[in-house]
Amino acid sequence: MMKHIIKTSRILLLVLFTFAYTNSQGQDYASFINPFIGTSNYGACYPGAVSPNGMVSVVPYNVTNNDKNKLSTDTGWLSNPFVSDNHFMTGFTHVNLSGVGCPDLGSIILMPTTGKLEVDKNKYGSTYSDQVAKPGYYSTIIDKYRVKAEVSATTRTGISRYTFPKGQSNILLNLGLGLTNESGAYAKIVSPTEIEGSKLLGTFCYHKDAVFPVYFVVKFSKPAKEKGYFKFQQPLVGPRAKWSSTSGKYKIYRKYYKELAGDNIGTFFTFDTDEDEQIEVKIGVSYVSIENARQNLEVEQDGFNFDKIAKETYSNWNTELSRIKVEGGTKEDKTVFYTALYHILLHPNILQDINGQYPAMESDQIKTITDGNRYTVFSLWDTYRNVHPFLSLVYPEKQRDMVKTMIQMYDESGWLPKWELFGRETYVMEGDPSIPVITDTYLRGIRGFDIEKAYKAMLKSATTEQKYNPLRPDNDFYLSHGYVPFTSNYDNSVSHALEYYIADWNLSKLASVLGDKKNEKRFAKQAKGYKNYFNKEFNLLVPKKEDGSFIEDFDPKMGENFAPSHGFHEGTSWNYSFYVPHDIKGLIKLYGGNKPFVKRLETCFSEDNFDPANEPDIAYPYLFNYIKGQEWRTQKHIHNLRKLYTTKAGGIPGNDDTGTLSAWIVYSMMGIYPVCPGDMDYAITTPTFDKVTISLNSSVYSGKTFTIEKSDSNPENPYIQSISWNKKRWKRFFISHQQITKGGVLKIETSKTHK
Amino acid sequence: MMKHIIKTSRILLLVLFTFAYTNSQGQDYASFINPFIGTSNYGACYPGAVSPNGMVSVVPYNVTNNDKNKLSTDTGWLSNPFVSDNHFMTGFTHVNLSGVGCPDLGSIILMPTTGKLEVDKNKYGSTYSDQVAKPGYYSTIIDKYRVKAEVSATTRTGISRYTFPKGQSNILLNLGLGLTNESGAYAKIVSPTEIEGSKLLGTFCYHKDAVFPVYFVVKFSKPAKEKGYFKFQQPLVGPRAKWSSTSGKYKIYRKYYKELAGDNIGTFFTFDTDEDEQIEVKIGVSYVSIENARQNLEVEQDGFNFDKIAKETYSNWNTELSRIKVEGGTKEDKTVFYTALYHILLHPNILQDINGQYPAMESDQIKTITDGNRYTVFSLWDTYRNVHPFLSLVYPEKQRDMVKTMIQMYDESGWLPKWELFGRETYVMEGDPSIPVITDTYLRGIRGFDIEKAYKAMLKSATTEQKYNPLRPDNDFYLSHGYVPFTSNYDNSVSHALEYYIADWNLSKLASVLGDKKNEKRFAKQAKGYKNYFNKEFNLLVPKKEDGSFIEDFDPKMGENFAPSHGFHEGTSWNYSFYVPHDIKGLIKLYGGNKPFVKRLETCFSEDNFDPANEPDIAYPYLFNYIKGQEWRTQKHIHNLRKLYTTKAGGIPGNDDTGTLSAWIVYSMMGIYPVCPGDMDYAITTPTFDKVTISLNSSVYSGKTFTIEKSDSNPENPYIQSISWNKKRWKRFFISHQQITKGGVLKIETSKTHK
Known part of the structure; x- marks a missing residue:
């Protein structure tokens, strides 16, 4: 069925894209984008309309629990408003998350219907056909x-x-239906x-304090003939249930137009329409106030x-996408590449209203930003690994504003963010990911934010005792013993510690740059604590107890398929045991040297211990680059893993994690990968395309363009024969950020076989 | 138990009433009031604090479904926030109805608790003791x-x-708990x-369009240490139910302070208190806006x-009550009398805010009143019979504003009210009761309203075809055939028609006064249509079909105890068969003359066919006055029925119906009763008190006082020996409104036996 939908949409694309935009260089990058990619296989992306980093997205909502829908939050794990596996839609949502692992937002739902008014989603919902989606x-x-x-x-x-x-x-405007675990609207x-209102969102991943309101104003191009509310009535009991005609049913309020509040409410506007009459409905959104939503809309x-808006947004996407020009490769390659680039540019979102106001972090205060953008939706445990390094390289002005945002959050709440969602810290996942993000950004040469203040904030989370430390809830033992002990079944102790190590390594690097020798040393040492977990018997990292002994009955496969796991969060020991990107040399030593390390690492791939969708291990294929003569293994694995990314709805191997998997494939198809945030080296592999040209932001970088060329278009030649940098022989399988941002051409000679 | 509570409260009254007010004449009328009267036996009154005709009342709420409570809306018929039969309270409501037959309002509930925060009503609720209640x-x-x-x-x-x-x-401020059938708050x-918000009320008696918002502002005398919301979470299903810790439970929002909306929400404010520390909480209410609620409060x-407010309100009650001074009688007599007078003065309520704004009838508009009060809560089917005639006599300035309000409602909605509730027509009960109310008021000499417009409004409802006539939904056949036909089992056809007859008779009277001879004649004729229903076989009124035949299987007892009844609303044929107060002479003829009529009417009392709590028959005892020589029967029955009114919680024989039963006993204890609205004659009977003095409003009436004296304090002398008016022998057992409002003394000589 999915195939059919995409096929249909393609045909219509050709017919209907009458306003297809072509940018000044004559390139219509946006035309390669297939927003249906990632809408199955738990990719958690959506096919709806959105602007780059937009606060609003308008997305078909087809995840109501209904026998025509395969997936719903009532019946299984689902975190997004649309899946290509489903076929019954109940409207269009206006606030959405892309590629996340828990359901939230997916709210403010508009639905057109005809005939007798019906307000029950399962009665007014419908199948749909002839889908068309583009930026x-x-x-x-x-x-x-x-x-x-x-x-x-x-x-x-x-x-x-x-x-x-x-x-x-x-x-219909349905405010009761939606993905969020919260309920209640006004x-x-x-x-x-016109309609105005607000709705409570949040409780993301069941973090109950992470709630926030969204405000909206809806305007119709034609006045309603009739209008009113609907509301699901709580079931009454006893005699009232007998006397009431609406107990446990939807009640329609046809003569009441003042405000309505409730768990499950909506409005209806009805019209007399002629054949093919068009009615437009626009919705302005704000996270500050109804007044701001109205101003945003105006x-x-x-x-x-409609046509003007659609054309402008398409054009804006082309402008954004034009930062990277690829040549060669198949149309499918370009679709995968640009769609991934598009997915990277959905989150974090712009949070401030048109007047600059935004809700301050963990606060009731409304603040005003005067310069740049205030961002939200920081899934940092995911994105610190590659999304932010990518933005630093290609969109450094965005990354600067994101770091400024993170420091503002510290100013406002006292802490840097971990998993921030519309001004609320959700504490989802673990570690101290703001440290590598900000350090990495700074080391890449991006300025315009208060690094001293950021450093102070980092030291605070790194050193505050756990009782007062929301970011490092197990800091006390970690600081005294160098690791987080296993204390109860299914704890995430090792995962926590591994994140602290890379954060501390970054902190050490930043301390060094800022001239704080003492802390440079302290955190460099602390970052090596991962060795505590190495267990020679299993030849893997193993959870360790407070007394220093490893846990009994250790099972390296425990945690597969999201099963709970001792010591490891959403994964097995395998998924974490090579995740020490800041000290690969030390790690190699632990595994007994290059050869045993390579053998052990290869086992990940040969024995199905590698999860291409689980962030801690996604850089594993690049680790072979660290061992001279073994780089071909990186090339081989990347060549194979590339095939996991397709133009199908299931074309992302799992949760896109607000662009993290997309950043992985974008980098990998370009032939470079930032293995370790804070480490300025990119690992080099064979690019997919013949030529990739990144236009560098001249206000940040001295170079104009960075180009990667491949000698040979033949995809059956995945191995690197030789590398040159600006026409000179390049022996390393790494190239630094500083080099490439001065501009230049990295040329790769490929061959069918490796050396 | 009830006895105990009242007893306790009495004792405490003596001790605690330190600020007991004494008015200028040295009379503390308010001290006689026992607000617990009417809080059992379905009286539906409340013991809480309220000002005369106040918009706000603060009432203990003890009707949560709980094993300590005998009555709740979940388990039986209940329409009020407090019953003395119950023992478990869950707070204090701030908007309430007194003496009505359906649950509504009973909302905006404050509750003090201590210790660990608990937000579930059944967990935080408590028994209570040492109640004290006074005006x-x-x-x-x-x-x-x-x-x-x-x-x-x-x-x-x-x-x-x-x-x-x-x-x-x-x-706690609980906005989920309450009597109203509506739900949803913000x-x-x-x-x-400080807290502000709104809550939806209405759907009174399941009339689904009669909904309206109430707005409030809450202010605390001490800042909260912690604050937040609670909300009952809708039960999630599937995996979300497993992952959520709050599914189907109350969730407490401790870190969220922005707006919250939902079906079942509340706020908590917590404090550190010292022993005996007092915290005051005040709430301003408005039916217009939050801003107005705040202004009202300020x-x-x-x-x-607190003490100042309580003293002033007590004093205001004394001022209101001082219009009638009674002498003689027992303390119990005075308690019954003044408490009934107090109950009459609760409804209708003042609706406009301090700035004059009010919600217009059946409209989104906010209007402003510049002169007098805008009233709401018009239970007119009940109150047209005696409450409004009583107000016209004793509080004509209130009655004038009420009539002005009713005419404003016509201006705003196109129709006069029937059962108006906060700007919404609920269409509860039947008839066209605004016609007798306004006519009666006008005939009593009260001016200051637009009688021509009112007359136009009356003609509209009297003559508009039923399709466009919300007040007379069966007008077509009624106009063509003179009666409302029985068309389906349990219809209220005869009840409808009997109300139209008295309305039409009033309309005829008004037409006469306004010089509209044609309509005077038309409606006088129409008012006699009751004869259609007289059935000689049963010697009662019997439902009649469209073809002119009576219904088969007629059962005169059908409808007892609120059972459904063919043709009669909430009653039997007996309860309605003598309800033609405007043509008693004609009715007597139907029953075969004076003797058979008296015999038949006496059967009501001797064979338990009289319901002292059902409005259509409450004037039956006074009908004997219409037959010369039989007036003693009125005196006997009133003497006996007086005993149904006591100082106990069950001391009103049924629903007070916003003061209708209270007006019955107040009149009856004074010794006069307005048998027929629009007829200026009061029937005379033996007063309870030795002397009753009504202070007349000098701006309306020429007399200063109207006094009723009784020769003999002995309650065992219930019969009238003779009557004098201003010291002259008075032969009639009626006296007109025009006479008594010129001032004077009606003196009644009593005896143990009747003549």
């Missing part, structure tokens, strides 16, 4: 009503255009063309002009 | 927490004073001393001064 545009035919729905978005607003048949047409029908959408 | 004041000890709770109220605000023990003290913690309560 900033999505459309489909809603089968049950023969309504064509088209959606687009600006940064802070969405717009929908519904083409109705003749008769009674209805537009709405007010302002006029026959400024970003003057009047109703 | 404008209620207090109790909340057993579980040893907290003394005292409450008082101004017109638009409530105030609570809690005396806490040492330790953690909590004040709250925002503004600061550590104007009516400057700072925190």
